[in-house]
Amino acid sequence: MQSGPQFSPDGSKIAFESSRSGAMKVWVCGRDGSSLMQLTHFGPSQAGTPRWSPDGQQIVFDARPAGSVDLYVIDSQGGPLRRLTRSLRTKTCQVGRETAVGYITHQIGLAVGTSGKCLRQGSGSPVQVTHHGGFAAFESPDGKFLYYAKGLTVAGLWRIPTNGGEEVEIIGSLEAGYWGYWAVVDNGIYHLDTTREPKMAFFDITTHSDTQVFRSGKPSCHGSGGIGRLSGQRDNPLHTIRRVK
Numbered sequence: 235m236q237s238g239p240q241f242s243p244d245g246s247k248i249a250f251e252s253s254r255s256g257a258m259k260v261w262v263c264g265r266d267g268s269s270l271m272q273l274t275h276f277g278p279s280q281a282g283t284p285r286w287s288p289d290g291q292q293i294v295f296d297a298r299p300a301g302s303v304d305l306y307v308i309d310s311q312g313g314p315l316r317r318l319t320r321s322l323r324t325k326t327c328q329v330g331r332e333t334a335v336g337y338i339t340h341q342i343g344l345a346v347g348t349s350g351k352c353l354r355q356g357s358g359s360p361v362q363v364t365h366h367g368g369f370a371a372f373e374s375p376d377g378k379f380l381y382y383a384k385g386l387t388v389a390g391l392w393r394i395p396t397n398g399g400e401e402v403e404i405i406g407s408l409e410a411g412y413w414g415y416w417a418v419v420d421n422g423i424y425h426l427d428t429t430r431e432p433k434m435a436f437f438d439i440t441t442h443s444d445t446q447v448f449r450s451g452k453p454s455c456h457g458s459g460g461i462g463r464l465s466g467q468r469d470n471p472l473h474t475i476r477r478v479k
Contacts, residue, residue: 238283238414241265242310243290249273249310251282260284260295262310273308274315286310288377294318352382364394364401370413375420383413391416391425405437407444426450 235258239250245265252261255272258280263270274281274297281297294307305318352368353361363380371382373396381393381404391405407427408416415426424447427435434447 240284240286242286243288247290247310249284249286249293251284258282260293260308262293271312273310273312274306281306352380363396363398364392366401368392372418374418381416381418381423383408386411386413388413391423404439407435 235253237251239248241248247262248265249260249262251258253259254261257276257278259272259276260274260281261270261272273284273293274295276297276299279297279299281295284293284295286293291310292307293310294305296303296305298304306315307318308315351362352364352371364382367384367388369383369385369388371380373380374393378396379393380396381391383391387410389406389408389410390403391408392401393404394401405416405423405425407429408425409428412426412428417424422439423437425435425437427433427444427446431449433449435444436447437444
């Protein structure tokens with residue numbers, strides 16, 4: 235099983251989680267599926283939810299080698315791990331297992347999704363960013379906004395300024411359970427729309443208009459295995475996604 239694909243900032247590589255070696259681990263490959271490399275080796279323990287740093291040099295992921303979920307960082311070329319958190323103990327971001335979601339931002343360091351809230355963490359203590367729930371967050375390419383869902387069974391997509399402020403619901407047509415089926419680019423958001431017939435749509439941030447990109451069957455899989463985030467080619471991430479065999 236392969237899921238949760240995430241393109242590197244320059245669009246040349248894909249980080250994803252896979253059970254090809256047994257339990258779920260983090261892997262990296264070229265955008266065409268070549269140069270496949272396993273990054274994490276936790277034995278029977280699972281690891282996943284990979285997120286690239288803005289410079290493409292590191293990958294943050296969650297793992298539970300000691301039973302509790304924590305966030306780790308590793309160089310994208312492989313190497314020693316560095317543990318970032320201690321016993322998050324959250325089940326809010328559950329995707330077939332207890333997990334936490336983290337990513338490295340442009341300005342504020344590590345952002346962590348835990349206990350139904352999105353947190354930001356630099357070198358000091360975590361600072362709460364959202365106050366009405368937060369889940370599976372991604373920063374905008376310019377680093378000004380944080381986009382996020384609110385849970386496995388909650389519909390919609392929200393955003394909030396990364397420096398704090400009021401949250402706004404951006405897309406109400408993102409069906410509950412499909413929290414991973416969206417991708418932020420420079421000028422908008424590609425997302426799954428199932429309000430009538432299932433389709434991939436593009437939401438323009440400036441005009442707040444939705445445009446159909448193509449029709450699609452309703453995905454049979456909920457969660458993070460939907461649209462891979464692509465930062466390198468921000469005009470249209472959809473045509474670059476390939477199946478990794």
